[in-house]
Amino acid sequence: MPDEISNRGSALNESALVYRSAEPGAGRGDIDISLLEESLRMSPWERMLANDDALNFGESLRAAMERRNAES
């Protein structure tokens, strides 16, 4: 399978891509461009790890809030 993968499709190789920065003052409605640009500075795998961190942080906040609500 890994051999098959390496021979199929195009690689999502960050080094082969350049991401253009937003023009100064550019707004995109409900998209936070600075967050998007921060994400694009990472590799795809790093983005998945960051998703795990955010997911677990959100879960811990929610658990803390539930404990607080139960106590009050």
Place this chain on the structure above:
Amino acid sequence: MQNLSELVGRLIAAEVEFVLVGGLAAVAHGATLVTRDVDICCRFTEANLMRIQRAFADLHPVHRSRPDLPLDLTREQCASLKNLYLRTDLGVVDCLGEILGVGGFDQVAEHGVVVDSPVGKCRVLDLETSIRAKEAMGRDHDRIAVKQLREVQKRQTPR
């Protein structure tokens, strides 16, 4: 504690034939939304499904709709399954036989791009096809993901 990247890593290590799709594929492309599960499109052969079962064997995998049923696939089940929705100790994994707006595994695999991971190479649904699949789903959070992915697309210029 959820660990979606570990789940993906296990699929790679177990040599499961799959393409990462859905929210985590969008994240891999740069979307900043937080996703809570792993969606894969995979080949629904007995051999491949058994690889999935082995990959998660020590994570107490259960069928999501029947958490009282541990994952213990039989040959007959493998022959009839179209999708497989799992819950494990590290998070939820949805295994899909086809993707709305794209097609079955072979069509999805044609639109896979390769991402390096510490465990090995992983196929991820490409940006344009991820946008198409998200548009086909049409839910509120899919529409936000599409906006972000279109923004990513604008920023990609081949060197």
